[in-house]
């Protein structure tokens with residue numbers, strides 16, 4: 001069943017589903033829109049059309065409704081209203097949705113309280129009822145930002161949430177509260193309010209909803225989520241959930257009645273900026289522009305050209321409006337960046353970081369074009385200051401973000417330089433959207449630059465829509481499971497008690513080489529930690545895996561195992577201890593990197609083996625040697641302080657509120673109870689791995705390598721404990737051997753000695769090359785023909801290249817080197833630089849006649865041919881001798 005038929009089905013049940021107490025009490029009338037056929041509730045018996053565009057137009061522009069309140073004060077008013085009415089105020093959740101595997105960003109307030117477990121949605125409310133000012137990020141309408149007057153990439157969703165039980169409430173009270181907020185608290189006349197019936201389909205859950213409008217501006221949508229599953233097959237769940245989401249931006253806009261909502265929302269920031277960069281705007285013209293633009297959808301194909309043709313206006317006025325539009329984009333995008341970066345997301349080429357880079361580069365393009373004397377970081381600071389009463393956390397770390405923005409700016413400048421080079425090779429070619437998107441994604445050439453240089457005819461924003469659409473959903477892959485866990489009980493986990501290294505257990509099943517027991521001390525591979533090894537009844541355990549709480553042991557030979565029998569398990573204690581050290585060390589390195597580099601450092605992924613570990617972290621630049629040393633030192637300090645490693649089991653909501661969302665270093669963790677690993681005040685993570693009890697047990701952490709593995713991600717490889725000591729011993733042996741070979745007394749003299757040897761080799765190489773060139777002149781001048789042939793198997797190809805170069809470019813003759821055995825000949829052909837066409841031809845003829853393969857570049861050709869020496873010489877002689885240039 002689709003949304004339309006569901007709407008029809010719900011609509012037929014309107015007395016039961018939609019007619020809340022308030023409607024009866026106040027005398028709201030249910031009407032069918034004469035234009036689109038949707039049902040709505042109004043106090044105005046003469047009303048014929050629903051308040052949606054295009055059935056109706058905004059009636060609040062220059063004619064606002066209710067008390068005039070700016071962004072922060074409007075929130076304050078709304079918050080107080082709900083708190084006075086029994087709601088708990090909840091601080092916003094991060095805009096980076098670390099607790100969800102299916103989302104990069106928090107797109108709505110309800111996301112805060114949803115956890116996905118095995119494809120099912122679970123609601124987890126920290127209070128009931130509650131109110132939250134949830135900043136939400138959405139990038140699918142990016143083309144509309146600045147142009148329609150109402151679209152944003154970040155907006156504050158006022159979340160009013162309740163569970164319909166004795167503590168919370170259901171439909172009647174929801175609508176009553178929203179109505180009272182509008183009328184009693186904000187002073188909006190009752191008859192201006194219209195409710196529209198709708199349905200809402202969410203992730204695995206859905207319901208019916210009432211959208212509320214004032215003067216035809218949609219303010220909020222109260223969704224009553226009551227059904228689980230899909231519209232064609234669903235059940236009711238209990239208690240149902242109130243999910244009312246309203247746009248704070250809309251409330252403020254309604255109270256100002258300005259042509260665009262940006263003027264109301266950005267308030268004094270916008271006003272001051274306009275004065276500073278001196279944009280003079282014809283207010284009347286701006287009003288009529290945004291009235292028309294507001295009804296268009298630029299992410300669905302509308303273009304500026306189509307807008308201009310509707311308006312028929314002089315060019316200079318358009319240019320002024322475009323300046324204003326650019327200013328709106330800057331303000332929206334910088335606010336989005338501020339929130340996302342504060343919450344730990346860096347701009348990059350992958351995942352959610354990609355969207356940030358898009359908005360950041362778009363801003364840099366605008367600033368470059370407009371030459372306005374303001375930086376992105378200035379704008380972010382202005383927002384943080386303006387929003388301080390509402391979101392004080394934005395001001396806490398803001399100065400650290402300057403570094404990130406500057407690094408991005410340098411990358412952008414570099415990109416512009418490569419752009420010039422790449423574009424000069426395109427000449428006058430016209431590109432389509434996918435080509436433009438490719439240039440943008442792989443070379444960072446922005447569509448604005450393409451447009452300015454005439455490479456594209458369409459609107460640059462279409463390219464952003466195209467790439468944003470490609471980057472919205474992360475991929476999840478499914479693998480065929482090694483055994484089927486169905487019907488088996490959850491395996492009892494003995495591995496969190498490190499004293500248990502031997503245990504008895506019952507065999508529940510033998511399948512596909514795996515033994516499934518009722519209990520086990522074998523840690524299964526998970527969270528980047530490799531599994532325990534050991535023995536079951538003396539048979540070697542090769543691998544241990546976990547599939548939905550059932551643990552399977554892959555053994556060398558299953559023949560001796562029978563279901564129902566008791567077995568004795570014995571884990572490899574030494575391996576386990578080494579894994580524990582590496583795992584705890586991983587958390588420590590993460591904490592150290594964060595302390596040394598900056599708050600944007602998050603674990604990207606990690607891997608822990610018996611004798612090796614690595615952690616990939618998010619950072620804006622390659623880690624320098626100095627930084628690496630500082631990280632190593634900091635990490636070993638934590639080891640030396642012998643800090644307690646606490647393992648706590650906590651309800652998820654308690655852990656989140658106590659430690660914040662930093663606990664999700666390894667991504668989303670399922671379950672209502674989290675296992676928290678806390679290392680003093682250095683690090684707290686939700687983690688299911690095995691850990692030391694004290695950091696001192698690790699002994700030593702030695703970083704062995706660092707690498708930039710992708711844009712925005714650095715890999716740190718390291719060893720801990722005995723593995724670290726063994727690594728140092730290997731280094732020591734290597735050092736000793738080198739010292740003896742070089743006959744050097746100590747480390748410093750080794751370095752000098754090696755530098756000298758390198759220089760010596762370099763000199764020898766030059767002398768050798770000189771000799772080869774002399775040799776080339778000797779054989780070349782001796783040869784009377786135009787083709788000099790060298791067949792000497794003792795001469796290597798690299799040497800042949802030097803000889804050939806001398807023959808071709810100093811003597812102006814053709815050169816052929818052959819290295820033959822019974823199968824055929826390797827060959828190298830070189831001709832004088834101005835004869836390069838001949839080489840192509842020669843290779844073609846040769847490889848055809850001799851069934852070989854080869855290629856040519858400029859005046860050099862090489863390959864392998866299955867002919868004997870003499871035939872090769874004959875073929876090439878006739879080809880290369882005929883076109884003599886001497």
Ligand SMILES: [Zn+2]
Pocket residue numbers: 033034035036037038049050051052055
């Ligand atoms: Zn309508």
Ligand SMILES: [Zn+2]
Pocket residue numbers: 527583587685686687688689
């Ligand atoms: Zn961990």
